[in-house]
Amino acid sequence: MGEVYRARDTRLGRDVAVKVLPAGLSADPERLQRFEQEARAAAALNHPNILALYDIGAHDPSTGSGQAAAPYLVTELLEGGTLREQLSAGPLPVRKAVEYAGHIAHGLAAAHEKGIVHRDLKPENVFVTDDGRVKILDFGLAKLTQPDRRLPAPPPCRRRRRTSWRGSS
Numbered sequence: 001m002g003e004v005y006r007a008r009d010t011r012l013g014r015d016v017a018v019k020v021l022p023a024g025l026s027a028d029p030e031r032l033q034r035f036e037q038e039a040r041a042a043a044a045l046n047h048p049n050i051l052a053l054y055d056i057g058a059h060d061p062s063t064g065s066g067q068a069a070a071p072y073l074v075t076e077l078l079e080g081g082t083l084r085e086q087l088s089a090g091p092l093p094v095r096k097a098v099e100y101a102g103h104i105a106h107g108l109a110a111a112h113e114k115g116i117v118h119r120d121l122k123p124e125n126v127f128v129t130d131d132g133r134v135k136i137l138d139f140g141l142a143k144l145t146q147p148d149r150r151l152p153a154p155p156p157c158r159r160r161r162r163t164s165w166r167g168s169s
Contacts, residue, residue: 002019002020002021002025003019003022004020005019006018007074014077016054016074016076017075017077017078018075019072019075020059020071020072021035023070026069026070026071034140034141035071035073035140038073038138038139038140039073042073043056044114044116045116045139049106049136050110051075051076051078051135052075053075054074054076056073056074057074058070059072078129078135079129080128080130080131082127082128083100083123083124083126084123084124086128104126104134104136111136118136118139118142119141119142119143120140120142125138
């Protein structure tokens with residue numbers, strides 16, 4: 001749903017991924033709500049098999065331009081590819097498929113313990129890092145299964161007049 005860029009967090013000296021909701025989608029209240037839902041769900045989860053969220057905000061491209069602020073998420077940067085990309089080369093060896101399934105099950109179990117159901121699990125939303133770690137991505141369609149458990153409120157979007165990300169593409 002968003003565009004993902006590689007960026008440099010100059011404050012902490014690390015590479016990160018920045019997912020930006022394009023202007024055409026950020027004007028759609030449903031898309032914006034899904035983007036914020038993704039942030040809240042990811043922020044509520046801390047598990048090695050779930051993409052880590054570092055920050056959320058909105059970038060104001062220029063003061064007085066009339067353009068809407070672009071909502072963004074800052075997450076850990078993953079090197080590797082999606083499970084879909086791996087499957088395009090052919091079936092996985094059974095041992096590898098079982099290993100991946102175990103990692104996915106552990107990540108989903110952690111989400112379910114928090115009352116969060118992913119609802120969009122597919123090979124495009126499972127990432128395999130170059131060193132073999134499996135990460136579940138994109139909680140944009142997540143649903144709460146326990147009404148008494150609430151996701152934390154999203155932090156206020158910080159508007160920035162100028163932002164420079166070294167290494168962005």
